[in-house]
Amino acid sequence: MLSACVxxxxxxxxxxxxxxxxxxxxxxxxxxTLYIGIFVGVFLLGALGYYIYGLLRGPASLEELESLFKxxxxxxxxxxxxxxxxxxxxxxxxxxxxxxxxxxxxDHAPAVLEFRQAIKGRGAQELRRSVVHQGLAESLLALGRVxxxxxxxxxxxxxxxxxxxxxxxxxxxxxxxxxxxxxIGFLTRAIQLNARHVEALQLLGQCHYQMQxxxxxxxxxxxxxxxxxxxPVASYFLGLTLRYLGDHEWALKELEKAEKSEDVRxxxxxxxxxxxxxxxxxxxxxxxxxxxxxxAPPGTEVSFNMRYLLAQAAxxxxxxxxxxxxxxxxxxxxxxxxxxxxxxxxYGDYRIDDNMKDFMxxxxxxxxxxxxxxxxxxxxxxxxxxLVNDTLLVCVALEPESGKRVRRQNTYFHICRDLDPLSxxxxxxxxxxxxxxxxxxxxxxxxxxxxxxxxxxVSSRPIEIYERSRMTELFKAVR
Numbered sequence: 001m002l003s004a005c006v007x008x009x010x011x012x013x014x015x016x017x018x019x020x021x022x023x024x025x026x027x028x029x030x031x032x033t034l035y036i037g038i039f040v041g042v043f044l045l046g047a048l049g050y051y052i053y054g055l056l057r058g059p060a061s062l063e064e065l066e067s068l069f070k071x072x073x074x075x076x077x078x079x080x081x082x083x084x085x086x087x088x089x090x091x092x093x094x095x096x097x098x099x100x101x102x103x104x105x106x107d108h109a110p111a112v113l114e115f116r117q118a119i120k121g122r123g124a125q126e127l128r129r130s131v132v133h134q135g136l137a138e139s140l141l142a143l144g145r146v147x148x149x150x151x152x153x154x155x156x157x158x159x160x161x162x163x164x165x166x167x168x169x170x171x172x173x174x175x176x177x178x179x180x181x182x183x184i185g186f187l188t189r190a191i192q193l194n195a196r197h198v199e200a201l202q203l204l205g206q207c208h209y210q211m212q213x214x215x216x217x218x219x220x221x222x223x224x225x226x227x228x229x230x231x232p233v234a235s236y237f238l239g240l241t242l243r244y245l246g247d248h249e250w251a252l253k254e255l256e257k258a259e260k261s262e263d264v265r266x267x268x269x270x271x272x273x274x275x276x277x278x279x280x281x282x283x284x285x286x287x288x289x290x291x292x293x294x295x296a297p298p299g300t301e302v303s304f305n306m307r308y309l310l311a312q313a314a315x316x317x318x319x320x321x322x323x324x325x326x327x328x329x330x331x332x333x334x335x336x337x338x339x340x341x342x343x344x345x346x347y348g349d350y351r352i353d354d355n356m357k358d359f360m361x362x363x364x365x366x367x368x369x370x371x372x373x374x375x376x377x378x379x380x381x382x383x384x385x386x387l388v389n390d391t392l393l394v395c396v397a398l399e400p401e402s403g404k405r406v407r408r409q410n411t412y413f414h415i416c417r418d419l420d421p422l423s424x425x426x427x428x429x430x431x432x433x434x435x436x437x438x439x440x441x442x443x444x445x446x447x448x449x450x451x452x453x454x455x456x457x458v459s460s461r462p463i464e465i466y467e468r469s470r471m472t473e474l475f476k477a478v479r
Contacts, residue, residue: 062094074101092118092127100135108139115139130159130166137169146173164194172203180207191220198227202234209241217241225254232261236268243271248279266296266306273309282317289313304330304337311343315419318390320347320360346419346449346468355475356468360417360447364390371395371415374445374471377478380411391418396437412439417447422465424453430463445471 062084069077081098085091099114115136118127137152150173156166171186187204190197205221208214221238225231236258242251252275259268269292276285289310296303307326314322324347327340335341359370364387371393375382379400387393393415398408412434416422422444434442441462450467458465466474 062091062097065094065097069097069101069104072104074105077101078105096127096132096135099139103135103139106142108142111139112136112143128159130156130163133159134166146176149173162193164190164197164200167193168197168200168203171200171207175203175207180211183207184211196227198224198231198234201227202231202237205234205241206237209237212244214241214244218245229257232258232264232268236264236271239268239275240271243275243278248275251275266292266302269295270302270306270309273306273313277309277313277316282313285313286310286317286319286322299333304334308338308340311340318361320357323347356447356472359471359475367417368393371413373478374415374474375413378474380413381408383410392416394433396439399440409440410438412437412442413445414442415445419448421449421451422446422454422467423451424457427454427457427463431461434463445474447471 065077065080065084068080078098078101081094081101084094085098088094095114095118099111099118102108102111102114115132119129119132119136133152133156137149137156140146140149140152150170153166153169153173156163157170160166167186167190171183171190174180174183174186184204184207187200187207190200191204194200201220201224205217205219205224208217208220218238218241221234221241224234225238228234235254239251239253239255239258242248242254252272255268255272255275258264259272261268269288273285273289273292276282276288289306292306293303293310296306307330311323311326311330314320314326324344327343327347330337330340331344359367362370367390368385368387372382372385375395375397380397382395382397385393385395393413395413395415396410397413399411401408412430414426414430414433427444430442430444433439441464443464443466444458445466447468450465455465
């Protein structure tokens, strides 16, 4: 290498020129053109001297390059390291630094080659193997070579068996490939080594949730949010877990925390809708899901699920028009999604018949009024009536007058606006109520379908069923 003092005479001349330029002799007139020429000459001479010096001095020392690396000058580091390795290709520290520089630049393919070269052959023992395995694994992951990356992380666990991080990384890869049992094993080991490893706790909770081990999921996720309250993904999965454990109030609180993050906002609102539906709070579920539709990207799976749940909540809340509106949007954008087509078929009569639609969405008082209208329109005289709940009304009525009979007999009415299929168990219960009310026959009016077993049961008994299409005709007849 040449010393910088070789160029001292040239530098001294440059300084003299610069001094003349800055302080021209008294009484001397120097033109602007001359000033510019002197300045350019000084600059070019200095640049040429620096280039020749750099050419002759050879590659920079490893310590200098490590300093450049820390300052983020990766391109310069790579160029100099290639010169250094031309002189000594077995220089392991230089090769490791070259791999790390490639990795920082995002050039992962050459980084992998250099990491592998660094770990091979003589001199590799001077390197921290954990650093090499970690760096190699990260570049392999960036290239999508997941299994190779997992193997490098496994080697890292052997190099540093008391370090939680490599165990977490292996568990993370197994969780991505849905090998949850293995993921749980490695994540559990990571937490044993570091009980405050928040990422491992969060991922362990997710894996337990996917395995439906809800108590274990709750324990891991609760610890994660205790250590780091601002952890949206952990709050989201804790909310889902609490939903399955039946703690709706706590679940909503966690999901509201998760909702503050844009990354999980839409999923958190969707989950809140599910929790509220489970809790029977259909009106609030509709409000939340209606809001969620605005955040969900149109045409995505989450947007369809949001509308589907919104329709479900609306159906439960007797807002059939809202339910049909969302089912129709789903069917238009994604035909055949879940059971939407069947739902639209079930509600076909309500989409075209105002009487049936009013019957389905009516308040409790109007539901009772509509039921009275149906029974009396058929010629019966109501003796007693009982609104059991929002969807079921029963009554006892005297049969229509007939000249053939002196004494009119009781008929038991079971009027249901629930869309659940009429079951054999319900029909058996109706028959029992006939006996209790001393009714000679029974009439069941149902908005739902009729199961085959229910139809078979009534075929030999004095029970008549008016399913949806017959109810529609009946409304037309009595209006």
